[in-house]
Amino acid sequence: MKKKSVFFSGMVLLVAIIAATAFYMYQKPRTSLADVKADYSVSAKDLYAAFQQDEKKASQQFVEKVVEVTGTVDNVQVSDSTISVLLVGDEMGGVNCSVRKNQDGAETTPAKGATVKVKGRCVGFLMDVNIVDAVIEK
Incomplete structure (x- = not known):
């Protein structure tokens, strides 16, 4: 029983980390190329x-x-x-x-x-x- 709850807790933590990373990447501002020298x-x-x-x-x-x-x-x-x-x-x-x-x-x-x-x-x-x-x- 204890193994199942540890496994379930680990899976919930993994999903939370993936969701947080995806949200960060989605909200991340795009870089501006205004000050970048053109190739x-x-x-x-x-x-x-x-x-x-x-x-x-x-x-x-x-x-x-x-x-x-x-x-x-x-x-x-x-x-x-x-x-x-x-x-x-x-x-x-x-x-x-x-x-x-x-x-x-x-x-x-x-x-x-x-x-x-x-x-x-x-x-x-x-x-x-x-x-x-x-x-x-x-």
């Missing part, structure tokens, strides 16, 4: 073309790197916590930049057709080149 500075068209020509080589070069991308805004979608900015690559796709909104609402939404410079972490290619944790450079 590459490239135009949206050139970045998209690199992934179109040789995805494996471009992935080795750009994925998980901080990239500063300059391009023309094709589309902007605003949600509760993010602004998704699509920069023109070519007629088939572009560079999708996910910009986190500031808590104070100071983040400006770029207009369609405007030229912007966005810095973020490249995570790969899936119809569009995807940039996350992005900030719009002034």
Whole structure:
């Protein structure tokens, strides 16, 4: 009987530790790349073309790197916590930049057709080149 209660107590403790760790990771603030130096500075068209020509080589070069991308805004979608900015690559796709909104609402939404410079972490290619944790450079 004592072995069962020790085992049960251990399992409850293990579940509590896992739940606390998951809650901490979920609530952990995202890092800002505003003060991080970009590994590459490239135009949206050139970045998209690199992934179109040789995805494996471009992935080795750009994925998980901080990239500063300059391009023309094709589309902007605003949600509760993010602004998704699509920069023109070519007629088939572009560079999708996910910009986190500031808590104070100071983040400006770029207009369609405007030229912007966005810095973020490249995570790969899936119809569009995807940039996350992005900030719009002034």
